[in-house]
Amino acid sequence: MDPLDLIRTPLSWGLVLLGILFCAFNRDRIRKSLKQPIFRSRITTCQPEKAAPEYSEDAYYSIEPLHNFDVDKEEPLKIRPFKPKFHMTMAIENTTLSDLVAMDKTYRDRLKIRSELIQQERHEVLACNPRAVPAVLELYTWLTCTYLPTRFPLLFTPTGPHLQNNITGALLPLHMSNADAALQLLGENIDDEFLFLLPSDALEDKRKYRLEAFVNCFPSGFNTRAKLGLLLADIHTPVPGYAQKLEKSMDRFFAALPVGRIVKRCNWSISTNGQLFCLKGNHMSEAELAAKEKEEGGMEEIDLTKTVLRCERQTLHRLPESRALVFAFKTYLYPIQELRDEGSGEVLADAIDGLGLGSVPGMKVYKRQVVWGEKVKAFLRGEITA
Numbered sequence: 001m002d003p004l005d006l007i008r009t010p011l012s013w014g015l016v017l018l019g020i021l022f023c024a025f026n027r028d029r030i031r032k033s034l035k036q037p038i039f040r041s042r043i044t045t046c047q048p049e050k051a052a053p054e055y056s057e058d059a060y061y062s063i064e065p066l067h068n069f070d071v072d073k074e075e076p077l078k079i080r081p082f083k084p085k086f087h088m089t090m091a092i093e094n095t096t097l098s099d100l101v102a103m104d105k106t107y108r109d110r111l112k113i114r115s116e117l118i119q120q121e122r123h124e125v126l127a128c129n130p131r132a133v134p135a136v137l138e139l140y141t142w143l144t145c146t147y148l149p150t151r152f153p154l155l156f157t158p159t160g161p162h163l164q165n166n167i168t169g170a171l172l173p174l175h176m177s178n179a180d181a182a183l184q185l186l187g188e189n190i191d192d193e194f195l196f197l198l199p200s201d202a203l204e205d206k207r208k209y210r211l212e213a214f215v216n217c218f219p220s221g222f223n224t225r226a227k228l229g230l231l232l233a234d235i236h237t238p239v240p241g242y243a244q245k246l247e248k249s250m251d252r253f254f255a256a257l258p259v260g261r262i263v264k265r266c267n268w269s270i271s272t273n274g275q276l277f278c279l280k281g282n283h284m285s286e287a288e289l290a291a292k293e294k295e296e297g298g299m300e301e302i303d304l305t306k307t308v309l310r311c312e313r314q315t316l317h318r319l320p321e322s323r324a325l326v327f328a329f330k331t332y333l334y335p336i337q338e339l340r341d342e343g344s345g346e347v348l349a350d351a352i353d354g355l356g357l358g359s360v361p362g363m364k365v366y367k368r369q370v371v372w373g374e375k376v377k378a379f380l381r382g383e384i385t386a
Contacts (some may be wrong), residue, residue: 055260057320063150064098079311082351086358088245092263132212135324140182187215197325221282240362262317304386345380
């Protein structure tokens with residue numbers, strides 16, 4: 001038989017067609033397989049790790065200027081860090097040193113209050129132990145020579161050996177030798193509090209930090225002077241859950257924070273007196289609650305017109321020369337009427353309930369929610385008026 005006759009038979013044509021289809025099918029499978037990674041699980045788990053960020057002293061001299069900043073038109077930050085359940089965590093995030101100081105249209109009025117407090121309550125609002133003098137002078141020099149004139153060139157102008165505050169007209173020496181005087185000038189010209197922490201000089205506490213200096217015009221229910229010289233753990237003794245939930249991680253974090261890195265966090269509380277300078281009354285212990293419940297008349301009356309949401313914008317960084325840590329914060333007060341008007345009332349009310357529902361139920365007493373909680377929640381939810 002002629003071999004060509006084979007391909008002319010129906011059977012032969014069927015075999016040829018089947019072969020073509022087989023090849024086409026496998027070609028598509030090959031193409032698809034080339035688009036997919038081989039050993040996918042191995043590739044996923046063996047991705048190279050991202051390099052850890054590098055921090056250095058250069059960050060202190062890379063400040064971003066705000067050339068067109070108008071302090072009188074700048075609205076205060078609206079901090080709303082509410083969560084339905086309170087869990088005790090550090091809750092930090094990275095930021096930049098440019099973001100250290102936040103300024104707004106309350107600046108002029110706040111400076112007047114701060115100056116009066118420094119004159120009238122000096123013993124309570126600023127102090128410096130001898131070992132913190134280099135750290136205080138280092139921060140002061142960096143702020144006056146570098147940070148303030150670079151970040152806010154319209155507000156602070158170098159004038160010979162001084163830095164001029166163009167809002168108040170005050171002249172700040174670029175360099176100081178007296179730490180107390182330096183703290184006073186910082187307190188009178190910057191609407192932030194500065195607390196200086198240094199490693200303990202006790203052998204058993206070498207990696208733990210003590211408060212060694214401060215300028216704090218707006219304390220929130222505690223006496224900063226009484227905390228001077230104390231370890232972090234001792235400062236936080238009244239805070240429920242701190243020893244169990246945060247003490248070790250805080251000590252490790254403070255000891256390891258590198259020069260050039262700055263972190264921030266926010267907190268919130270309800271203040272029924274609306275005072276910026278508050279040495280007591282914003283916190284409560286279980287013993288105080290028990291005593292108050294026994295008093296005739298029970299709990300105090302809450303004036304909703306004076307009640308505010310109090311928030312702090314906090315930062316932490318390490319100075320390059322002294323290696324001291326600087327804990328800084330700015331206080332914001334928001335009338336609870338503002339929260340209700342803007343539509344945040346229900347969210348805040350839920351967060352107030354959440355103080356007793358998270359990892360540290362004792363926060364409900366510590367933050368005095370048992371005193372003001374029901375009335376404030378009713379107001380925020382529109383059930384009562386002020």
